[in-house]
Amino acid sequence: MTGAPASRRTPGAWSFAAFMLATLGVVLWPFAAPRRPAALLMTVWGQPFEDALFRDRYARGFEAAHPGTRVEYQRHADLETKYLAWHTRGRGPELMRLRVTDYHLMVERGMLMPLGARIEAMPEAERRALLGAIPPALLEPLRIGGDLFALPEDSAQFGLYFNPDLFDAYNREHPQHPISYPSEAWTWEDLRDAAARLTRRSESGDVLVAGFDMVVWEWPIMHFILQAGGELWRDDGLRTRIDGEPAAAALMFLASLVRDGSWSPEFVRAGTMGPDARFASGRVAMYLDGSWMAPSFETRAPGLRFAVAPPPRGERDVAIAGSVLWGISAHARDPEGAWELLRFVVADEQAREYWDALRVAPPANLNVLTSRAFRSASGLPDPARPGEYIVPPMPEADFEAKAAWLVRAMTPGPGGEVRAIVPAGLYQPLLERELRGVLQAFLERPEAATAARARDLLAGAAARVHAQIDADRRAKGLAPAP
Numbered sequence: 001m002t003g004a005p006a007s008r009r010t011p012g013a014w015s016f017a018a019f020m021l022a023t024l025g026v027v028l029w030p031f032a033a034p035r036r037p038a039a040l041l042m043t044v045w046g047q048p049f050e051d052a053l054f055r056d057r058y059a060r061g062f063e064a065a066h067p068g069t070r071v072e073y074q075r076h077a078d079l080e081t082k083y084l085a086w087h088t089r090g091r092g093p094e095l096m097r098l099r100v101t102d103y104h105l106m107v108e109r110g111m112l113m114p115l116g117a118r119i120e121a122m123p124e125a126e127r128r129a130l131l132g133a134i135p136p137a138l139l140e141p142l143r144i145g146g147d148l149f150a151l152p153e154d155s156a157q158f159g160l161y162f163n164p165d166l167f168d169a170y171n172r173e174h175p176q177h178p179i180s181y182p183s184e185a186w187t188w189e190d191l192r193d194a195a196a197r198l199t200r201r202s203e204s205g206d207v208l209v210a211g212f213d214m215v216v217w218e219w220p221i222m223h224f225i226l227q228a229g230g231e232l233w234r235d236d237g238l239r240t241r242i243d244g245e246p247a248a249a250a251l252m253f254l255a256s257l258v259r260d261g262s263w264s265p266e267f268v269r270a271g272t273m274g275p276d277a278r279f280a281s282g283r284v285a286m287y288l289d290g291s292w293m294a295p296s297f298e299t300r301a302p303g304l305r306f307a308v309a310p311p312p313r314g315e316r317d318v319a320i321a322g323s324v325l326w327g328i329s330a331h332a333r334d335p336e337g338a339w340e341l342l343r344f345v346v347a348d349e350q351a352r353e354y355w356d357a358l359r360v361a362p363p364a365n366l367n368v369l370t371s372r373a374f375r376s377a378s379g380l381p382d383p384a385r386p387g388e389y390i391v392p393p394m395p396e397a398d399f400e401a402k403a404a405w406l407v408r409a410m411t412p413g414p415g416g417e418v419r420a421i422v423p424a425g426l427y428q429p430l431l432e433r434e435l436r437g438v439l440q441a442f443l444e445r446p447e448a449a450t451a452a453r454a455r456d457l458l459a460g461a462a463a464r465v466h467a468q469i470d471a472d473r474r475a476k477g478l479a480p481a482p
Helices: 011-031 048-065 079-088 100-108 116-120 124-132 136-142 164-173 188-198 218-227 245-259 275-280 293-300 335-345 348-357 396-402 404-410 428-444 451-475
Strands: 040-044 071-075 095-099 150-152 158-162 207-214 284-290 307-309 324-327 389-391
Touching (some): 040 048, 040 079, 040 335, 048 071, 048 335, 079 095, 095 100, 095 335, 100 136, 100 428, 116 124, 136 150, 164 188, 188 207, 188 245, 207 275, 218 284, 218 428, 245 428, 275 284, 284 293, 307 396, 324 335, 396 404
Parallel strands (some): 040 095
Antiparallel strands (some): 095 324, 150 324, 158 284, 158 307
């Protein structure tokens, strides 16, 4: 029967052949061409209103650009725990939003797919465009063993918010000795002098207007250490350098603001009664915080007039910065679809939309930063209140006061030097916990704020970090760090 012409085959033979083909299809299907999953899973954290960007513009925009592809969008409150739980079960999203402080640990655990091979496989012009748009200071900290495992979405910056009305009031009262608005030329001493002079007290000694304020957490101490000329880590990331003189100088400068009476630190996070609330109410002249606070102040205090300047410089003209990244799970069901989705969300158009909608941080895209589009933002309208906004728009007239400093922070200095430094490394979260404790312990006892105490606290923190690193290395069968 095998060699008989088709016209001579019997109905029974056709049925048998069809049965055999169907059987072979069931047996061999897993080893044939793999079937793409029904949807690409995209995971983010954030506020519900941010769905208007990540879901409605990113996920739905990708679907529109790739007909037949569906993106399953999920927003979770505790993504770090979920990522780890998924990883232990051999699962993971096609597109993962993650923090730079978690990046190195996720790479070590094998949670992220390496991107280097796919980047190298791109046409040269596309590869140059992709990597050339990312500020080098954001890209280089992500290289591990010569490879990249994520690409940056943004870079939150540390800036000096100030209330021009309080400066103007002081200058009217002291026309012979006015205080200029903060600028990129300001130094630590300019900040200290202005903070002391702008502080106003009642006859009973109560502070009516504080010259300076900030939240006590890990960013400020890292910021001032870097500005003092210090470093957080040795090049190999296995030994910290916070026990040097620059770190002690940073602590002593902060203590000088307390001794001058221009700053009364509180050891609470920002909130309804915290430093940010006092700035919003007009009771603080200068406030050091992240770029994410600008739309927050506009929402909470529509009548507040404020501007933002680069942080006053110390020995170095640098500032602390952060970054949010996009990566692909090592267990992604559709790596090729995931790579297409990642490239989509970091492209110029989506980077413009990120700034246009949220304004919490400048996008990690030099093309957008240097474009006209960065000079204004549409914000996010409130769907429940016509005419109101969840994220206020920024007209171009406000660019110089509220966003020009971000362009300076994200672009290299005249000599190509980096201005915004993003701390990253396998043990960075451990160091940040220790530094937060050091800053609080030092400032809680201003009467004991001496250089010797600063050195003791920093040495103790460094010793604890090194002990934890060496314990971790022993658990991996490695020798202690040299």
